Amino acid sequence: MWELIENNKRRSVRLFVCLFVVLVVLGALIGEVVLPGARPFTGPGIWLGIGVAVVFASILGAVAYWAGDDIVMSVSKAILVTKEQHPQLYNIVEEMQIAAGLGRMPEIYLVVDDAMNAFATGIRPEKAAIAVTDGMVERLSRDELQGVVAHEMSHIVNRDVLFMSFAGVLLGSITMLSEGFLRGMFYSSGSGSRRGKLSGGGRSHPAILLIAIVFAVLAPILARIFYFAISRRREYLADATAVRLTRYPMGLASALEKINGDPVDLEIYNRFTAPLFIVDPYVGLHQSQRSIIPTGSTHPPVEERISILRALSGAGFRDYQSAYVKIRKEAELIPERMLRDKTAVPLREATAGETAGVEPIRKQKHRELGDIVMAGAGFLFLPCVCGLKMKVPPTLGASSVPCPRCGRLLILPSVTAGITHTGPEPAQKSVADAAPLSYERKSDGWESFACDCGHPVQLSPLFRSRFIRCRGCEKDIEIRYPGTTR
Amino acid sequence: MMVSVLIFIGTLLVIGIALFLAIVSIYNGLVGLRNRVKNGWSQIDVQLKRRHDLIPNLVETAKGYMQHERETFIRVTEARAKAMGAGAGSPREVGQAEGGLSDALAKFLLTVENYPELKANENFLRLQEELTSTENRIAYARQAYNDDVLQYNNKIEMFPSNIIAGMFQFLKSEFFQIENVKERETPQVKF
Structure with missing residues (x-):
């Protein structure tokens, strides 16, 4: 598993550099337009712009680091669940903690929402938490729920939460800066002379102005492409890791099937928490959006994830890799040299036990969950x-x-x-x-x-x-x- | 003459240092792996203990409902005692004893099928979930342990680390298997 984390780290650094470069260039161009020097790119505006952009992103980053988890949890209206309240959910999480070799037990939260979804937080790994909606706990069998929890646990151990949160901060900064700039340009275009007075110097070169506007339009799109590409990769990797942990891909596959067929939309949808969920909560909300921007989803198509999981013949990363290549007809997901499983990792059989969806059990589960919510x-x-x-x-x-x-x-x-x-x-x-x-x-x-x-x-x-x-x-x-x- | 001797000695020195560093790093790697194996084993131990602690409660809850199944209870209790006795043994011995316990539990839970009242008992349901979870935990702890053992044993057998392993007497570790024909069928009840 450690090889994956290493690989992830390297790729994430590349992503960060790309996003950071976009942010800096954007800052420089905006600065240059707002405070132009005597000749192009000589004034103080360019440095001021970069400074403002970086400081802005740093402040957002600090907020995300110190308060991000709490913000996400309170936005999601999540209730902390103890072992006494829901022993099964607690047990499943603890099982996955053992399988993943995570040093500390993550906190478990129940999100009061009829939609089926789950997410993990923990920018600081010692404050990791897993949240599931009560709609999910109610409708999934034990094995399915285990698959979902394993996927979220994989996000924690692969450090996805950390990387995606900070990448999200950079993406957010870029989007906000360019939006603010474009809006400012739009409103001040009628009274261009005033802007000239404010800046003190001469007006910016029209060519630079044009470049700045074009870049401000393109930058968020560019950043989003970087961001979504890496986010989707990480979903596949989290699936692969989840299979490695549970050794039972059918659980996750059938959970995804149920979630996919679920018509209820997530009420607590939030753009910044989207990549943390097990399936993109956005897709259900705005089905039309998906086809317009092909890069616009944080998650790969669920059908594809399911068919990869169903095609697995073993639980190792190597097995996932070969199924991935076969179904996606794409280059490898994990570099060959990173695969260190020398022997086959066998799958396990289904846990005997409850069959999900049986009406009395569902009713009982529903009542239990209701009690937790009411106690909360x-x-x-x-x-x-x-x-x-x-x-x-x-x-x-x-x-x-x-x-x-x-x-x-x-x-x-x-x-x-x-x-x-x-x-x-x-x-x-x-x-x-x-x-x-x-x-x-x-x-x-x-x-x-x-x-x-x-x-x-x-x-x-x-x-x-x-x-x-x-x-x-x-x-x-x-x-x-x-x-x-x- | 003098110069060539010096070069010769220098080369020897460099090779010696390089060799020493290589040995140190291989040795440290082996120690790290051995500790991971040890830690993995203690994790299994924790979960097995959890399993043993669960059984008296389970038997106590079931007794009120299953008065005519004395034999089943005795079998489970004896298997538990045996498994606890094997606690300090080698992985193979523990695996065998735990396999016996798994067998007895499976039979016990099969008998429970005939007692619908017991199956509806809230306390029993709770214990059953605990048992399911414990079986899973054992499986996952075993999984992690066996992965580490495989890596450790490979290191001990493969060149060049096998030389170091032989010199400092790193011994191969045993895999942990719960030896049972129906080993993967964790003792559980169908609802």
């Missing part, structure tokens, strides 16, 4: 004696609520400190070192309250011990009995 929104789970689990919104405002099935009055928990935490910040962390929790019993009947971690704790009428252990955070909670009611 601060909902309280009140189990009733009759077996009903009531989900109470945090904004109810009453201290008790009747059970809709049996009519018993359920007392709302008084200890609600922890459950007001919403969003990606896990509630457990914030109260990890708090003083021992206690709860006072109100009656002799069934009672339930929420632990500080948000996990509901239920007391039966027979419960008489001094402590109860919360099943969410494993902490002991002291139960006090007021003398009068006892």
Whole structure:
């Protein structure tokens, strides 16, 4: 796997140089037009332009590096998922972490979206995270979900997130600069004399002006071609790595098939996060756009990826390479000297177990996911004696609520400190070192309250011990009995 | 005369230094690989332990539902004890013992098929997911370990690193296989 990372690095450096050159030339030309010297290319404008372009890109880059992951997660409205909440998803990610030999377990997020998609973040690898939509978890079988998670894990171990984020920053800077310049030219063209006054010097040479405008139009397109070409390559490589990790290409293939046939569009689509997803969320949104600009997709056609995966006879990079060459009728994906698998890497068989799409299982999955989402929104789970689990919104405002099935009055928990935490910040962390929790019993009947971690704790009428252990955070909670009611 | 002797000695010196550097780099490479193999093995160990820890819970949950399957329980418990006993052994011994456990688990889970109530038990479902995941983890840890062993053993056999390996007694590592006829059929229940 390491050879791939090396290869990726080298190619990425080339991409960076190309994008950077485009950025610098653009900056220089704009500077020259705005602040022309006495003779062409002698004034301060050219250096000022380069400086502004580079500083601008650096600021964007710094923001992406330090806050990018958090921004992506909050834009995507993602909820942090713990092992208790969704053991299967957690297990699958941990399995892939073991297979990939990643030192640290990535965080897992659930994106509340009916569309089927997934993405990985982690510009800093130690802050890596994998996010999947709940539509995906609900509709995919275990093997399929594993394929998807493996693909995202590959993006992390191949350092795709890092490279594509910074390439995206350069692309974004180029686009914004040229857009700003062209707009400025358009609005000031009516009053050209004013621009002359502002710059202090003479007007820029008409030929240079023309070159600058043409370049400003072409630069974003050029940059996008570089960017998309490398992004698509990385998708193939991530597929190859995913197969290498799971040794089961059929899982990923059938997951891609399901995703491709899914009519629901991703609500949280965002231009800058697009290359991170497992399939391009853009394609579904603007089908027409795809044919107009052939270079306009960050992802290769899904059909092609599926047929490569289905044609594999082994799980090694060499197998992927030969299938890739056969189907794409193109030069090799990975340079021959980089392939170090000397022996064949065998495929594995399907995991026996659940069959996806069976209605009762899907319903159950749907309910589980709904619970996670509700817990993330601060909902309280009140189990009733009759077996009903009531989900109470945090904004109810009453201290008790009747059970809709049996009519018993359920007392709302008084200890609600922890459950007001919403969003990606896990509630457990914030109260990890708090003083021992206690709860006072109100009656002799069934009672339930929420632990500080948000996990509901239920007391039966027979419960008489001094402590109860919360099943969410494993902490002991002291139960006090007021003398009068006892 | 004097000059040619000096040249001769100088050449010898250069060759000697080059040889020494080559030996050092090959030796360090071998040590690095050996450590990776060791680390890979300890990863497998962690997952096997996880598997062993899971079984008492599984048996405990199932017992209430399957009162007439004492033999199955005994078989699983014994296989687990044997597997735990083999924990410090060579990869082959561990593989054999774990294979026995896999067999017993497969039979156990086959019996579970006859108890729909148990299959619907929430706790049991959770344990089953854990078991599936553990089997996968073992498979992936084994995969990584065997990849490293292959690389390490190749280095030990191939020229010129085989000379260094022989000098410093780098021994070939064993591959890890869970020896079982139905080894790839991880013990799981069909819903």
